[in-house]
Amino acid sequence: MRCSVVFLLVLILTACGGYEIKNLAKSDIDLVTDEFIDETRRLVRELTIKLYKRNPGELAKIPGMTIEMRQAQLLANPGKLEFVELAGRQETDAMELVFNPHYEGDRVFALVVGLGGMLRHAYGYDDEHFLFDSLSPEQLWTSAHNVEVLAWRLRNSRRDNGDPWLVTSDYRGVTDNLSFERLFGKLIVLQEMMARIAGDADNRRVTRVVHAASSVFIPLPI
Secondary structure, X not given: OHHHHHHHHHHHHHOOXXXXXXXXXXXXXHHHHHHHHHHHHHHHHHHHHHHHHHOHHHHOOOOOOOHHHHHHHXXXXXXXXXXXXXXXXXXXXXXXXXXXXXXXXXXXXXXXXXXXXXXXXXXXOOOOOOOOOXXXXXXXXXXXXXXXXXXXXXXXXXXOOXXXXXXXXXXXXXEOOOHHHHHHHHHHHHHHHHHHHHXXXXXXXXOOOOOOOOOOOOOOOO
C-alpha cells in the first residue's frame, strides 16, 4: 500500500514535466525524494524571479547585476550556499538579513540564499538520493515551519515607515498578487509530505516542530 501511495506522489509531481528513471537501483523512496528536491529548487528559482520583478531596487544595489546572473550564482554552488556578499551567513541567518534594518545589501538575494540553502540542508545537501542515503524527518518538519514563518513575516513585518521589507502579495496596501502565497504554500506542503514519507520509511515516530504563533526561525538540527 505504501509503495502505491509513493508512486502516486511521483506521478502527481511529474505529470506536467515528464519522468525519467535515471537509476533503476534506487528505491521508491529515493525516486520520490529526487522529485521533491527538483521541485523545491524549481519553486525557489520561480520565487527568485518573482521577487526581483516586484523589488527591482534590490537588484539595482549591485550595478550591472541581472536576475540571470543571480540564478547562475545559485546554480554554480552545489551543497551549502555561502557567499562573501552575505558575510558567510547561511540558511536562517541569511533569511534574518531580510528583516534587519541595518542591512543595506540585496534583501532578495539574502532571502533566496537562506531559503535555498535551508531546503538543501533538509535533503542532506544532495542533488539526488540513493539506496543508502537517509533523510531526517525533524529537519524536514523544521524547514516547513521556517517557510511558514518566512511567509508570515514577509506579510506582516514592516519598516519604521510602514513599508514592507520586500513587496510580495501586497503593494501599497492592496493585495494584487497571490502567486507568492501559492509558492510558499507548495514549499510547505512538499516539506511536510516528505517528512511524513521519511518518517514512515524509517519506521519511527516523527517529532513535529510546534507551529507556534511566534515569528522565529528555527535552525535545522545538525
